[in-house]
Amino acid sequence: MRLFVxxxxxxxxxxxxxxxxxxxxxxxDSGRLRWADPATWHFTLAFLGEVDxxxxxxxxxxxxxxxxxxxxHELRLAGGGRFGDRVLWxxxxxxVATLSALARSTGAAARRAGVPVDESRPFHAHLTLARAGGGVALRPFAEALSDFRGSPWTAERLELVRSRLPGSGVPGERPRYETVRSWELGG
Known part of the structure; x- marks a missing residue:
């Protein structure tokens, strides 16, 4: 099964x-972006891929x-950015320091369980909003979000999530996520 934390x-x-x-x-160009469904928005701490x-x-x-x-720990959704012209977040x-430490711990836990975790890029707390194909400049979108500051909230749970990839072949179909297990932080 395909999993992430x-x-x-x-x-x-x-x-x-x-x-x-x-x-x-x-x-x-907003219509040329593949917008993520808000019901699937999350901070990925570790992508595990296919797990036996x-x-x-x-x-x-x-x-x-x-x-x-x-x-x-207390967080807030704030600002926006982009990874090149591929991902708007x-x-x-x-x-964020506690969230980063939690990300490191989840990666280490997965590795100890025999699940390889790609650590080629350091953790960067972000929530993916949209993906772009070629030819769409994401800078204006990121700049439009730069002043956004949501209300503070408390991160209380860690979730192991299964990602079911689309299989119907219907254009625009997106993955479905389901929580496999969750844990209270600091429990």
Whole structure:
């Protein structure tokens, strides 16, 4: 099964971001972006890829221990940015150091359970809003989000999420996410 580990902001925080993102749809080329469904917005701490179900008991035990070692912490959705002209994202501020430490711990837990984790890029707290194909400049979208500051919220849970890739061949179909297991932080 295809898995990732995430922190999911609460609905009020996502609603504030959704209101800010709605304004981006009036910008030129917005129709050429593949916008992520707000119901799937999250901070990926570790992408695990395809994981053998036989590994799940050890993986979930280790992720639970990682969650319990880190306290609940205050964050807020804030600002926007881009990875080149490929990905548009919203950022975070607040106790991002604890979120980063949690990301390192979840990666280590996965590796100890035998699941390889790509660590070629350092963790950067971001929530993917849209992806672009060739020829769309994302700078105006990121700049339009630069002043966004949502209300503070408390990150309280770590989630192991299954990603079911589209299989119907229907254009525009997106992955479906389902939480496999979750843990209270600091538990």
């Amino acid at each position: 995430a922190v999911v902001p609460p609905p009020p925080a996502l609603s504030q971001l959704q209101s800010a993102v709605a304004g981006l749809h009036s910008l030129p 179900e036989a590994v799940l008991p050890d993986l979930t035990e280790r992720l639970g221990r990682a969650a319990h070692r880190h306290p609940a 919203a950022g975070a501020d607040g106790d």
